[in-house]
Amino acid sequence: MARYGMVIDESKCVGCNACRVACQNQNNLAPYEAYNHLEEREYGAFPNYNREFLPVQCQHCDNPPCVRVCPTGASHKRKDGVVLVNEDKCIGCKYCIAACPYNVRIIKKEGYIEKCRFCIEFVEKGETPACVTTCMTGVRMFGNLDDPNSEISRFITKHKLKQFKAEINTQPRIYYRKA
Amino acid sequence: MAEHDYLKGLKISRRSFLKASAMGAGAFVLSHELLDFKSWVHAQTEAPVITFPTFCNGCGNRCGIIASVKNGRLWKIEGNPEANGNLGVVCPKGHGYLHDLYNPQRLKSPLKRAGDKFEPISWEQAYKEISEKINLILMDKGPQSLFWVNYPQSNHQYALRLMHALGSPHYFTHGSTCYTARNAGWVTTVGQLPSNDLSNAQYILIIGRNPAGGINLGQVKCIVEAKGKGAKLVVLDPRHSETAILADEWLPIKPGTDLAFLLGFINVLVKEELYDKKIVSEKTVGFKQLVEEIVNYPPEWVEKICEIPAKTITRIARDMAQVKPKALIHRGYHGAFGAQYLNSFQTARALAIANSLLGNINRKGGIYFAKSALLGELQPKHPAPEFPKMGKLDGTGVPGRYPLGSYGDGIAHAIPELALRGELKAGFVYHNNPLRTNPNPKRVMAGYKKLELLVVIDTVLSETASIAHYVLPESFYLERDEALDTKHSGKRAQVSIQQQVVKPLYNTRPGTQIIIELAKHLGVEKYFNFNIEEANQLRLKPLGVTLGDLKARGVLFVGENWKEGFDKLETPSGKVELYSETLKKLGFPPVPKWEEPFVSPDPRDPHSFRLLHGKQAIHTHSMTANQPYLMAISHRYDMIRLWMNRLRGSQLGLKDGDWVKIKSTVGEGKVRVRLTEGLHPSCVWLPSGYGIFSKHLNTAYDIGLNYNDFLPTYFDPTVGHSMSSEIVVNVTKA
Numbered sequence: 001m002a003r004y005g006m007v008i009d010e011s012k013c014v015g016c017n018a019c020r021v022a023c024q025n026q027n028n029l030a031p032y033e034a035y036n037h038l039e040e041r042e043y044g045a046f047p048n049y050n051r052e053f054l055p056v057q058c059q060h061c062d063n064p065p066c067v068r069v070c071p072t073g074a075s076h077k078r079k080d081g082v083v084l085v086n087e088d089k090c091i092g093c094k095y096c097i098a099a100c101p102y103n104v105r106i107i108k109k110e111g112y113i114e115k116c117r118f119c120i121e122f123v124e125k126g127e128t129p130a131c132v133t134t135c136m137t138g139v140r141m142f143g144n145l146d147d148p149n150s151e152i153s154r155f156i157t158k159h160k161l162k163q164f165k166a167e168i169n170t171q172p173r174i175y176y177r178k179a
Numbered sequence: 180m181a182e183h184d185y186l187k188g189l190k191i192s193r194r195s196f197l198k199a200s201a202m203g204a205g206a207f208v209l210s211h212e213l214l215d216f217k218s219w220v221h222a223q224t225e226a227p228v229i230t231f232p233t234f235c236n237g238c239g240n241r242c243g244i245i246a247s248v249k250n251g252r253l254w255k256i257e258g259n260p261e262a263n264g265n266l267g268v269v270c271p272k273g274h275g276y277l278h279d280l281y282n283p284q285r286l287k288s289p290l291k292r293a294g295d296k297f298e299p300i301s302w303e304q305a306y307k308e309i310s311e312k313i314n315l316i317l318m319d320k321g322p323q324s325l326f327w328v329n330y331p332q333s334n335h336q337y338a339l340r341l342m343h344a345l346g347s348p349h350y351f352t353h354g355s356t357c358y359t360a361r362n363a364g365w366v367t368t369v370g371q372l373p374s375n376d377l378s379n380a381q382y383i384l385i386i387g388r389n390p391a392g393g394i395n396l397g398q399v400k401c402i403v404e405a406k407g408k409g410a411k412l413v414v415l416d417p418r419h420s421e422t423a424i425l426a427d428e429w430l431p432i433k434p435g436t437d438l439a440f441l442l443g444f445i446n447v448l449v450k451e452e453l454y455d456k457k458i459v460s461e462k463t464v465g466f467k468q469l470v471e472e473i474v475n476y477p478p479e480w481v482e483k484i485c486e487i488p489a490k491t492i493t494r495i496a497r498d499m500a501q502v503k504p505k506a507l508i509h510r511g512y513h514g515a516f517g518a519q520y521l522n523s524f525q526t527a528r529a530l531a532i533a534n535s536l537l538g539n540i541n542r543k544g545g546i547y548f549a550k551s552a553l554l555g556e557l558q559p560k561h562p563a564p565e566f567p568k569m570g571k572l573d574g575t576g577v578p579g580r581y582p583l584g585s586y587g588d589g590i591a592h593a594i595p596e597l598a599l600r601g602e603l604k605a606g607f608v609y610h611n612n613p614l615r616t617n618p619n620p621k622r623v624m625a626g627y628k629k630l631e632l633l634v635v636i637d638t639v640l641s642e643t644a645s646i647a648h649y650v651l652p653e654s655f656y657l658e659r660d661e662a663l664d665t666k667h668s669g670k671r672a673q674v675s676i677q678q679q680v681v682k683p684l685y686n687t688r689p690g691t692q693i694i695i696e697l698a699k700h701l702g703v704e705k706y707f708n709f710n711i712e713e714a715n716q717l718r719l720k721p722l723g724v725t726l727g728d729l730k731a732r733g734v735l736f737v738g739e740n741w742k743e744g745f746d747k748l749e750t751p752s753g754k755v756e757l758y759s760e761t762l763k764k765l766g767f768p769p770v771p772k773w774e775e776p777f778v779s780p781d782p783r784d785p786h787s788f789r790l791l792h793g794k795q796a797i798h799t800h801s802m803t804a805n806q807p808y809l810m811a812i813s814h815r816y817d818m819i820r821l822w823m824n825r826l827r828g829s830q831l832g833l834k835d836g837d838w839v840k841i842k843s844t845v846g847e848g849k850v851r852v853r854l855t856e857g858l859h860p861s862c863v864w865l866p867s868g869y870g871i872f873s874k875h876l877n878t879a880y881d882i883g884l885n886y887n888d889f890l891p892t893y894f895d896p897t898v899g900h901s902m903s904s905e906i907v908v909n910v911t912k913a
Contacts, residue, residue: 012403014391014421016796017812021274024808025255031278031807038816046824046856047431049419133257136268136391136399137425 002144003081004118004173006129007155008055011179012137015040015053019131019140026119026130030109035116036131037104052179055139057131058083058104058116059164059172066096066105074113081145081173082120087112101165118142145173226250231680232259232733234664236656237276238799239331240264241666242396243734244273246657246680253280253657253681258396262675262734263667265396271797272394275809279655280681284805284875285638286652287685297640297650302688302696309649310700312632313345316605322346323569324604328353328591330611330800333664333677334691337707337714338609340564341694344703348567349603354588356617358517359898363583364527365510367759369540370749371548374669375509377401379544382499382506383412386437386530387515391421393794395512397669399425413495415440415487416514417791418822418864419857431859434789434904435776436485437515438522441508441529442773443481443492446473448536453500455538458755462745463535465758465770472770484773486859503537505544514793518900521777524583528759529771535755541745548745552665552672552737554718557709561717564706572602574899581899582765590899592617592892595626605632609690610653614642615801615871618890618901619845636693639805640875652687659689663715667734670741674722675734676715767897777893777905780861785830788823789862790843790906792886798868804879805871813869819883820853822864823910828854831912838913843889843906849913850884863910 020034027035036057043050060083066075067083074089075096085096090112097105097113105115119129123142132140143152161175229248234241235256243262247254256277260267279285289305290297300308316324326349327338335352342350354362365372377383378401390398402425406412414426415437423429432440448454449470459466478489499506508530511517516526539545557563573590574580584590591613597603606627617623620642627633628646635647644650653659661677688696691711698707709717716726722737729735747753751761763769780787795818797809804810813819821839833839835854840847841863850865858864869883886903893902 012425014399014424014796016271016391016394016421018269018271018274018796020812021271021808022255022269025274025277028254031811032815034811034815040816042855042857044856046826046858046860047429049429049431049856051419051424051857053424130255133267134269134274136270136394136396137403138400 001080001146003146004060004120004123004142005081005145005152006060006118006132006174007141007152007161007177008174009139009141009177010052010054011177012139013038013053013055014137016136018134018136019055022130022134023116026122027117033106033108033114035104035106035114054176056102056104056164057174058118059102059170059174060116060118062171062173063169065099065101065170069095069099071095080120082118084117084120085113085115087114101168101170228254231678232731233657233678233680234262234675234733235269235273235276236677237270237272237803238394240395241333241664241675241677242269242273243667243675244269245733246277248681251681253277259733261732263397263669263671263673266400268396268400270394270396271812272799272803272809275797275806276799276803277657278808279638279806280657280684282639282805284640284877285655285685286640286644286650286687288652289686290650290652292648302686305649305651306696306700309632309634310697310702313605313701316631317345320604322567323348323572324602325349326351326594326603326606327609328594328606328611328613329609332610332661332690333666334662334694337662337691337694338607340706341698341701341703343567344564344698344706345701346567348569348571349589351589351591351594352587353591353611353616354585355590355592355899356518356901356903357513359585359588359900360519360523360895361511361517361527362585363898364516364524365531367583367762368528368531368750368756369535373510373540373546374549375507376542376544376547376670377507378404380405380505380507381410381502381544383410383509384415384495384499384507385413385422385426385509386415386440386511387519388509388512389416389420389422389514389793391425392796393513394796411498417859417862418793419855420793421796430487430491433484433486433859434791434862435520435522435779438526438529438771439476439481439484439773440487440492441526441533442473442476442771443478443485443489444496445469445529445533445536446476446481447478447493447496448500448533449473450477451497451500453496454536455503458538458540459536462540463755463757464752465756468758469532469770472772476773499537504539504542506537507539507545508534510546519902519904521895521902521905522774523900523902524895524897525768525771525774532755532757532771535757540755542743547670547741549668550670550672550738550741551668552674552722554663554665554674554722555720557714557717561706561709564703572597578765581894581897583767584898590894592623592901593894593899595623596892598626598629601629604630606630607634607636608643608647609636612637612641612643612801614646615873615885616887618887618903619892620872620887621845622892636690638687640873641801642871642873645873645875651693652685653693654683654687654689657681658683658687660711661689662691662711663718663729671736672738673734674719674724674729674737676729678730777902778907780907782861785827786909786911788827788908788910789904790841790886790889790908791862791864791904792867793864795866795868798866800868801871801885804868804882805876807878810878810882813882817851817853818866819869820851821884822858823852823854824858824860825854825856827860828852831910833912839910840913841884841889841908841910843891843908845891846888848884848888863908
């Protein structure tokens with residue numbers, strides 16, 4: 001079975017938000033519902049200045065706090081590594097929102113909690129997540145971490161990558177290449 | 180809760196679900212995956228997805244897209260990987276703007292003004308009344324009193340044909356507020372506007388252009404590709420643009436002094452003999468005169484003008500010369516020298532000359548002439564109208580007025596003056612909104628209101644539509660078959676087509692159909708005896724591809740591949756004109772010469788700033804601000820703010836997010852500030868795309884400011900462009 005993961009190359013993100021809207025369309029979200037967001041950071045003083053955008057979405061943690069606190073089992077971790085919310089089991093208590101250190105869960109207009117699903121229904125049909133395919137600079141890479149020959153596996157072995165907030169031991173399945 | 184309790188709640192598909200899962204993945208997975216039952220149901224009951232290749236209308240780039248329709252409703256778009264302009268990707272505007280299809284504020288039928296309101300009327304009544312009024316005006320004032328202005332669409336040639344059929348020369352684009360200085364600079368130097376071979380360049384210098392913000396997807400993809408191969412990217416821009424994020428080096432130049440930088444750059448190339456000697460001797464004219472002028476601009480002098488260190492200018496010139504001809508200075512667009520400063524035309528000239536000295540004209544990794552698809556003509560089957568006998572009243576191409584102006588673009592922001600003077604009496608505005616996108620809206624409104632007849636063709640009630648006598652609702656771009664296009668031509672020409680994805684929701688019609696029907700009512704039907712299908716077929720004929728193939732693929736490559744080098748350019752001398760006899764005759768400097776910006780902020784006044792503007796990746800002109808998906812981003816990230824250098828802000832006692840009042844000679848307004856280290860201290864920067872004042876656009880109304888509110892009406896002496904960064908504003912804490 002595949003075990004999915006993602007690489008985000010922070011050095012390439014120009015903050016355009018195409019990923020946000022492509023994801024909203026793919027998942028039929030409302031204008032204010034977004035599964036990913038950007039954190040802009042500025043460095044230095046004029047004229048020696050730089051800024052960068054950090055794209056953030058559900059990290060599909062292997063040790064997911066949202067799953068631990070969910071009282072109904074709605075938030076769950078699948079064998080293939082993807083963390084999902086079962087909307088029928090979700091009672092909208094928001095424990096997971098409080099527990100998630102990445103601030104990526106939203107309350108949907110229908111009342112349940114949702115977040116990035118790694119476009120899993122589409123991935124299972126052989127497609128690639130919408131945030132990956134729409135990006136003009138190729139910030140994201142998605143694939144099977146268990147396949148040593150996948151593009152993403154080869155990239156991970158070649159580059160020094162970091163996990164976001166690795167120190168809190170959430171064991172994210174998204175790996176960041178720093179700017 | 181035990182799993183079997185959960186299963187009790189399930190209805191119809193439980194049995195088949197259990198069966199499928201058990202067969203597919205085994206019992207263990209079954210129990211695990213049950214929790215995801217709903218998504219499985221979604222997948223199984225999902226309606227079939229039908230896809231259509233077409234092109235986007237979220238900005239002027241007209242990117243190739245594949246639109247997906249589910250249950251008769253538009254679902255999403257993806258990039259067409261074969262389209263040269265966007266290479267398979269889509270920007271946020273493309274994804275967001277498609278929702279305007281279902282915008283409840285869309286125009287649903289033709290409208291006629293009745294006092295302060297509009298009343299719906301039939302198409303037949305609209306055409307009849309409009310044509311009666313136009314025919315009266317034509318009889319009374321002559322055909323030159325009629326105009327058409329549009330933001331270029333694939334069908335613009337039919338609008339031009341209609342104006343010519345009626346005898347009017349007055350077809351306008353938005354060019355004079357956007358790019359006419361850049362175009363003229365290139366045309367007078369190398370004979371045409373070239374493209375950038377970014378992906379093969381080893382050194383890319385971008386001056387003012389921001390393809391990652393004023394998005395050009397193909398260019399950004401090519402820059403990333405070049406960088407992946409080790410190319411260096413340097414961005415010269417007063418603001419740390421989105422493209423600067425990708426750059427190896429950001430050089431915050433003092434606004435309005437890009438010409439000085441280029442003169443210094445050329446000075447180094449000449450003084451150190453770093454230029455391509457073979458190209459200069461064989462393919463250029465006027466090198467001697469260039470040298471005579473350029474000695475005046477050593478980098479040490481330039482440093483004082485543009486605040487870029489002399490040694491940096493020298494280093495960049497040397498490094499670029501080292502890898503020439505695979506070194507290019509981006510051809511530019513709006514930013515820095517499209518229609519910005521009094522010196523923009525000379526800046527474009529200097530930029531074209533600097534590239535030429537690098538020997539990169541029509542070379543791999545340099546500046547190149549894109550291949551173009553030679554579409555077929557509608558004649559002889561459908562005879563073309565005669566070219567109008569009289570020139571344009573705006574003075575484009577007229578010696579003594581705007582001699583280098585582009586006749587094809589005209590000077591659209593002169594329309595209000597011509598209307599106030601009574602020279603223009605009636606006009607059509609199609610897919611354009613001059614009340615919001617032209618300088619000094621009070622003046623624009625006064626001009627357009629003076630017209631005896633204003634007809635606006637749009638999908639919503641924009642500012643301009645709001646004051647029209649008649650509004651004709653165009654079908655949304657995803658609802659209509661349209662003219663084919665060659666916009667995506669690059670190393671090989673490409674032809675593309677816009678086609679209907681969903682049926683029109685309302686009583687709207689495609690732009691070309693509206694033009695043809697207007698022509699019939701106006702008595703010039705003999706030039707419009709075709710429909711869009713036949714016109715597309717005739718135009719495609721010489722290319723050796725069928726309309727069926729094109730409709731199936733959305734884009735097709737046609738013609739030969741690009742080749743390096745050139746024999747003869749389309750300039751009077753056939754060579755690169757470092758020195759231009761044409762310019763001399765017209766009384767302009769024949770070789771580029773330093774020229775100060777027209778106005779500059781007072782360096783002793785802490786409240787005095789130059790007002791710059793630029794695009795954000797999420798908005799196009801004034802047309803996307805009302806789109807909730809895109810405006811949600813503006814709010815979420817507080818992007819409506821005015822950028823100001825942090826030090827200058829603190830001198831005014833400002834904190835990040837504070838409200839300020841900005842005031843120029845023509846307007847004032849309030850906005851919040853973003854204090855940043857990423858902006859030159861002499862200027863403030865306002866994102867364009869906000870400041871919507873049409874009350875019919877709920878999402879965007881009264882949010883943010885627009886630079887046009889502060890811009891006096893200018894016409895530069897070369898091409899008549901709007902000099903849109905020649906604004907000094909006074910900024911105070913509100």
